Amino acid sequence: MQVEISISIPPDHSVAKFKMDARKVLALLDILENVVDKQKVNIQQRLDELEKELSSESDPFSGLENVISSKQASDFKKILQKNALAERAVCAKYRVDRIEELTGSDVLDVLTGIILSNQDKKQ
Numbered sequence: 001m002q003v004e005i006s007i008s009i010p011p012d013h014s015v016a017k018f019k020m021d022a023r024k025v026l027a028l029l030d031i032l033e034n035v036v037d038k039q040k041v042n043i044q045q046r047l048d049e050l051e052k053e054l055s056s057e058s059d060p061f062s063g064l065e066n067v068i069s070s071k072q073a074s075d076f077k078k079i080l081q082k083n084a085l086a087e088r089a090v091c092a093k094y095r096v097d098r099i100e101e102l103t104g105s106d107v108l109d110v111l112t113g114i115i116l117s118n119q120d121k122k123q
Contacts, residue, residue: 065103073100076107083114 003025005018020028068076077099080087087099094106 065105068100068102068104068107070100072104072107073102076102076110079111079114083117085110085114 001022003020003022005020005025005028007016007018008014009016077087080090080099090102090110091097091099094102096102096106
């Protein structure tokens with residue numbers, strides 16, 4: 001049995017035509033099946049990674065024990081300056097050498113203190 005296969009190739013959609021016997025068609029189908037299976041595995045791995053990322057992000061407390069990023073440290077320093085708090089005092093309280101070594105939990109603790117202090121001043 002002879003089969004003619006036409007393949008349209010983007011972007012210009014040029015067409016390639018092949019005449020094949022049944023044996024070559026089956027071999028081509030095996031190749032295509034392997035390609036699709038590999039893509040399915042890659043897609044599933046990426047989906048698993050995204051699901052893991054999203055599940056950790058949905059837990060608001062998941063990053064509190066991690067050291068803050070340099071951007072967060074920079075923003076935190078500005079907050080300390082605005083509220084007239086010394087970086088050295090904060091570092092000493094949490095037993096670190098630099099602001100960049102604080103954890104999210106440490107920063108949250110300081111920010112909570114700032115908020116409570118500001119509320120007391122307003123009252």
